[in-house]
Amino acid sequence: MARIVQKYGGTSVGDVDRIKNVAARIKAVREAGNELVVVVSARAGVTNELIARAKAVCENPSEREMDQLLAIGEQETIALTAMALHGIGVEAMSYTGAQAGIFTDQVHTKAKIKMIHAHALEKDLRAGKVIIVAGFQGMGPDGQTTTLGRGGSDLTAIALAAAIKADKCEIYTDVDGVYTADPRVVKDARKLSEISYDEMLELASLGSKVMQSRSVEFAAKYNVVFEVRSSFNTNPGTIVKQEVAYMEKVVVRGVAVDKDQAKIVISNIVDKPGSAAKVFKGLANAHINVDMIVQNVGRQGIANLTFTVPQTESAKAIKALGPILKETGGDVTVDEKIAKLSVVGVGMRTHSGVAATLFQALADAGINLELISTSEIKISVVIQTDRADEAARLAHKAFDLDKL
């Protein structure tokens, strides 16, 4: 007997039949004698429906009211999931975020969990009931409804697992787990049986869209071991946990490609102290996330400053740079046809030659590297988008990721 938190995403509870399917899975786990808390998302599509209705009454809806509105998506699925369990003879009770005691700050649409008072929920849990909790939502300091932003339901599950000291936390999604590369691109990509928080974080932030970074960060902070697996089959998934020594034997854990970035080059900027600071302060003030940054100092105090931003923010970035470049000098060009390829692995800390292997593999295929950036457990390169899939396959092969 174990205490288990499970989370089912919007696709898993997308319609009546899928809700019944989830209920049947829950029943099996409960009848094996486990205590069970289940976090569910809104059914896929409902959030967009609600946003469309909001836009129809008001061009620019307030975030407070948006949270009040969006929270009904999960409130529907918790009730329906509890009912589906009753229908097959399993005792279950639904809890909204507020009812589950999930207290957040008051930053609407992207609230942070401050604390969880799970005593009411735990009482029902100990009484043998399956607890169904609305993901993605909480209660702000004045009792208002808040939502946790993208990936919020995963965060709810991981935070609850920490709060009730669960033995296991299972994140059910529409993929089987975390792969060495995107299986749609690299056909011999393998599912990983386990991965460290750090590796998962690098992959999450690199466009391997299994989970949002902050859920993984939260899990790492509270040492919540969780498993990413599919709700449509019974295959074992990928276990995400604290790094352990044997993990370092594998140099590269996976290859990720992010095609949603844009490269911005400021050429001929005056290379004096403070120029770069002005540029990035201006971008930060405009709330633009800058990712990779490279500066080459050229001839006679003239430098080139290159960085990447999300494609969706490139226009905003150019606008923000306008007044700054009047001071610092420099010409801006934007390239949206780029991709970032990264190889990730905690083994890099103790192995050398990883960069050389990657660069050689790409060079042999004539793929040009436009930017390079490295961290302790990651090497990223920016290349042209049209070579990105090919590059992923080459890197996957170069590090023998197709072999067990």
Add this chain to the structure above:
Amino acid sequence: MARIVQKYGGTSVGDVDRIKNVAARIKAVREAGNELVVVVSARAGVTNELIARAKAVCENPSEREMDQLLAIGEQETIALTAMALHGIGVEAMSYTGAQAGIFTDQVHTKAKIKMIHAHALEKDLRAGKVIIVAGFQGMGPDGQTTTLGRGGSDLTAIALAAAIKADKCEIYTDVDGVYTADPRVVKDARKLSEISYDEMLELASLGSKVMQSRSVEFAAKYNVVFEVRSSFNTNPGTIVKQEVAYMEKVVVRGVAVDKDQAKIVISNIVDKPGSAAKVFKGLANAHINVDMIVQNVGRQGIANLTFTVPQTESAKAIKALGPILKETGGDVTVDEKIAKLSVVGVGMRTHSGVAATLFQALADAGINLELISTSEIKISVVIQTDRADEAARLAHKAFDLDKL
């Protein structure tokens, strides 16, 4: 400047355009300098949609989960109404039942309001914000979501008006107010400018479907004066308030017809003490609402016992009577083709001859009275359904209700 509570029903907020229409009405009242709390229902039809989804996952959904599910209907309209107000430059904040501090008992699907802690809401109200409150819902003792049952949004509005000591309470609906008779049946029916709680209660319980009895009872208990009016025009409605002396000048305030009753006759029952008690105790145990009761003692200790029940419960009533009649003797017949016609007015207390006038009007037209029952301010007769509309017109005329 006044403090006003308004309530808009499901038809009034039935779609985006109607919500915008309601927002425009609210804006006008707010800009006239009034403080405003607005209670809204779920949009018409959404409750049935949700019930259908519940039935699709579970044949017999639990009442707790049904409340959790149904509460999202109003949560949607409060957010959309607040947004529509923002869209036209009016500051507004939405409150769920729980956020508005509406505490109930734990009787799911028909909870009673126990108390209202309106301090959070009042703070925003005094700050000049329009407060939008979800009708029909509250919070039970353990924080669970409860709903108040049929007509619950009216109850929310009246209870809030009492709690915040509102100067006015306006119940907006799809009818113009309370009429002397159903205008679809009696073409010269007049809208009443005012009516007493007691008269409204008799009309509410008699099938004049403007409001549920318990909202009127609550208003009477806390002396909340309210107005029933239409959200589709600006006509003055009907003010419902404590009876005052001049109201008694009008002998009959209105005529109501209820076609949803069935007449049950038990003939040849043994007339000894306890027979009737056995019959009605059996019906009560089966949770059947008995309305009119008449007993005629006939020859040699044999009596006929006649009563009416809601048509939907007549089959259940016959079933419940089975074992009892084995003891008491008697034969049962059911007539579902009956209607109850009632005339209501506080003036009856001080005027005589009302019954005679009614009976004569119906007798002149050859309409047979099958049952008669009277209270202090009401006379009801049971007649055949096919004469009911005609009878309503005759009664309306007999009491000069078409004249001011």
